[in-house]
Amino acid sequence: MTDMNERTNENERAAERASEDGKVESRRRVLKLGALAVPAVATLSPNMAMATYGGGNGGGSPPVGGAGVSLMACTVPMPEFIDEKGFPVDRREVVRKSNGRYYRKNEKDKWLLVYSGPAEGSYSGQQIKDALTSWSPPPGVGQQEFQAHVEYLTKVRYQQVNGAGLTCLISLTSNLDAYRA
């Protein structure tokens, strides 16, 4: 009788173990890892949306075909005035000195040169890319003036100042970084 009870208990314990194993087994799933040559992520770029709808570039440009083209159809609105460090300047802060140049005082009471934004009020992505890769400013923009513009664009890109055109600038990151390096 004792032997029988022991066998029963042992069987119950074995059944419990099997049941627990079964529970563990049922929780496990198979994770199939694909070939490394095949990306595990597909990316939808906002520029692809622009190619389809022609929107989001801020300039009301007509739709353009192809994601590669639309990438440079984006637009970055620029401030009216930008100081030499790349910070936007309120018109009321701008002072014209006797040398004919424009300045603002920063928080340390130091005078900084102030430049105008581009006459159109914005740059297209293509304009920025062309200027950065050719190392020459867009037509009608001085070298130092453009340098201030690039400082501003970089600050917007890295969100050091609030500004529009972030998506456009992210696509130009490598060009901006190479120009300033």
Add this chain to the structure above:
Amino acid sequence: MRFRPSRDIRVERLADMTLVFHRLSGETHILSPEAEAILHAVPMGGADGPAVVETLSVDFDIVSADSPGPDETILARLQELADLGILQRCP
């Protein structure tokens, strides 16, 4: 190399797909089931490749299509997710 999920992403399930919206780039990424599993295995506090493999091994039987094996494949996927900004490299 340690990784943690980027703070600039938003993960949403849509039907049987997992979508990740990256706030800074404006891009939306569609994750494969393996990328989804790997992303979920990375804790907010960060983890290195072997720790992520260990976490995945608890929940999954891992089968790799490539000869380097699951560890290398998962590490490569972590790098891929980091390159897209979905994961951040951290100290």
